[in-house]
């Protein structure tokens with residue numbers, strides 16, 4: 001360890017709560033204040049603990065590349081959502097993570113993705129056909145319901161696995177688990193977020209445990225069946241317990257993230273009709289049931305998706321904990337320190353992006369590629385060994401939803417509308433995000 005390193009400056013605030021409420025209300029302002037006042041590596045109190053905060057692409061890169069293997073994901077995320085997403089892939093580290101990721105990788109090959117994309121088409125078309133035109137259509141809950149139905153089809157193999165009531169309970173259990181992240185009371189007390197999340201986790205374990213035997217015996221093409229059958233060349237497989245843990249985590253990882261992405265796109269396209277029209281022309285040019293290769297051809301829709309992920313990254317902060325003392329940009333971080341990798345701010349830095357608050361999908365055009373200014377300027381899917389394993393799946397799902405939506409509907413959003421976002425867990429619009437929806 002170099003002698004010139006020093007401890008990160010500490011921002012003092014209200015004991016225990018510290019910067020939590022400021023973050024929940026307006027994370028970007030909280031991050032900017034922190035960066036401007038205390039620099040790229042600094043300490044805060046957050047949700048009852050001392051955290052080292054990493055801001056800007058260089059500091060985020062140091063933790064995500066993790067050259068000296070000092071940053072563990074499991075203990076970091078574990079503090080926020082651990083008991084509820086225990087032993088999901090993101091909660092494992094080092095050799096064990098590597099072993100599980102190698103097995104899981106075969107569930108996300110190009111061939112598998114082609115299969116999932118084919119299964120998505122009828123499910124998305126039917127789901128969206130049920131939407132009703134409405135001058136105050138609440139896009140977010142409708143999208144959440146749709147992505148849950150898609151998860152039932154593509155992840156679990158169809159609605160015959162469970163009744164609509166049961167799926168509603170599964171959905172609620174996910175929401176309860178995700179919302180535990182920023183709970184200030186972290187004990188099993190009835191009526192609290194933490195207490196609800198504990199019950200949610202039990203329900204999910206029971207649900208997947210109950211269906212596992214059938215999936216092993218009569219596998220389909222869904223992700224649940226695939227996880228049950230996976231085996232590496234050297235004969236490594238997942239145990240029943242691993243499969244339940246991975247399924248719970250995968251559904252969570254895929255669900256809210258894709259929902260908020262499409263929801264942000266709907267808001268932006270509702271406020272930028274010229275982009276909506278450009279995207280619609282692309283959607284109409286595709287065959288009725290586009291393949292993965294067809295979706296790869298979408299240029300405008302791809303740029304709009306990337307720009308929406310820049311403006312509202314569905315995972316604004318990545319959690320880590322140091323397993324040994326380490327150094328970031330000349331600051332010494334002790335062992336056992338929670339670390340918040342605040343990728344959200346990199347997406348909005350005027351040092352990296354021209355007029356960052358403006359919706360400008362052309363930033364991602366081949367002749368501009370403004371995201372190339374720094375390897376970690378745009379990191380909605382993270383980076384390093386924990387980089388999102390489902391990013392191509394997510395792209396296929398988001399684009400499929402948009403293609404079907406653009407074909408069936410047109411929508412507008414007041415140009416002056418600003419989404420009241422909640423950051424009490426993963427970001428979501430508190431007002432359900434109303435749009436004026438008309439059938440084409």
Ligand code: HEM
Nearest residue numbers: 089090253254257258314315318380381382386388390394
């Ligand atoms: C737009 C949608 C999505 C976004 C923005 C997103 C974002 C992320 C991010 C930022 C991470 C890294 C977390 C960290 O390093 O701490 C991650 C990891 C992960 N994501 Fe995604 N994700 C999305 C969709 C999906 C989907 C659809 C799946 C599964 C089908 C998925 C499965 C996973 C898994 C398993 C991990 C853990 C990887 C590991 O630890 O090796 N994600 N995701």
